[in-house]
Amino acid sequence: MSKSILSLTSLQNDTVKAMAALLEKKHRDRTGQFLIEGVHLVQEALLAGADVQTIVFDAERGIPAELKKLLQNADCTLIEATTGIMAKCTGTDSPPPVFGVVAKSRYEEAAALFKAQSLVVVLDGVRDPGNVGTIIRSADAVGADAVVLGRGSVDLYNPKTVRSTMGSLFHLPIIEADLAELLPEAKKQGIRLVGTSLQASATCYGYDWSGPTWLLLGNESNGLSSYSLEMVDENVIIPMHGQSESLNVAMAGTVLLYEALRQRKYA
Template identity: 40%
Template sequence: MAVRRTITGFSNPTVKFLRSLREKKHRRREGKFLAEGLRLLTDARESGVLPEMLVMASGRASHPLLAELEDAVAAAGGEIVEMDEDILAKVTGKDNPQAVAGVFAEFDTRLTGVDRNAASIWLVAQALRDPGNLGTMLRTGDAVGAGGLILIDDCADPFSVEAVRASMGAIFTQRLAAARWDEFLPWLRSGPGQLVAASLREPTDYRSAAYKAPCFLLVGNESQGLPDTYEAECDLRVTIPMMGRADSLNAAVAGAVLAYEALARLGSSTTEESSYSAA
């Protein structure tokens, strides 16, 4: 049975709880995260993920997708909360808040949950600091049919509002894992998997490299790139040509250029044939 409530005051504990989810330490403590906007919440629902709490502005315009969402959350026994637009603005930290937000349980990000054979391509990011880049990599992973994104060492929080927004719903479809390098490497070596580094030093062109599924494409930190010792552990180090004066690409762009090359060679699924002829 769904719980329905209307909140009228800024000091309501639910408002405080929702606002606290803008900070990583509170997300971690609660094991919850916030996603905003009808599009994102509809993406979640269509991916089979419902918010535990649905928060709506009282004066919202009616919308068939919002009605469907509300019904689904109610049927699943979730909590449905209405509040004035100005209170919702406090929650989302925006002057013009989206008319709806949802509280989701954080996903299990242990490596043990990753089925490496579920896809040909996996994206791996090391010390990725920008939540927009992180979300964009999730979105790219969805687009190339990757299995998910594995975050190595200290990365931006994938459950931050910025990362969730930039993922454009891919946070709900891509498998997400987080591990230290010294946990990741033994896990990778415990089964099939080619580890490919996006390198700034290696002369092997990314278009002439021999990719093998399941292929783990590893991109390093925005300003440092990958540590030498990490590159040395990879099966393949490939470089993306730089014709200008800069020596690197945006990390999410580098990941996407590699991922689309791998997709062209391998296809997105470990069982299906590629829709591309081999280069």
């Protein structure tokens, strides 16, 4: 390919240090950048038109075949690096063949959240990166309008969270917000706030998901915060006929989102 390629060989290089620093939240917050690791995530970012600023590949392995055509027109810096640099910048013993540096997205909240028939997932203190990533993937799969990460939830741009989204973070707006400000505004605009509770009498299958709805999902151990519980218009329960006491938050969110999809598209 004709695109010029820079070469990095020293772990002490300032560019290497700056990229490795993005493994820490304070540096991601300061620079407005984050890391994506692996062929699939880089591919999804490029296809989605994300602001990919730098792509680094392992010099020994070369540019992954899946990326060569995409990179021909990509407006980004292309770097080949040693395996040691790949490991330092991804924080893994077995580094991926490629990683990228991407600028954080900026979304207009009103446009994403307050659509006429909005379906939005709101995470209230969900801490596990795998759970957050799975919920974002499910929201993407059903065509939800956005995902909101309330304060106390895991950082979206944590490398583990980014990996677990499998690229879905590039497909829909994901907004970090203060729920104390956002939930009252949603209610003012006629959006129903729905939570889950093992004590609820209404099942998720009896609830009408066809109107503008925000689904609130709480912390893995403690559920929704007391504030969110006060704000919800209704709690629903997912019926269980086996011996399991409950589903984890990502599984529960997926079940509820697919019931909303069924009612909206297939009823």
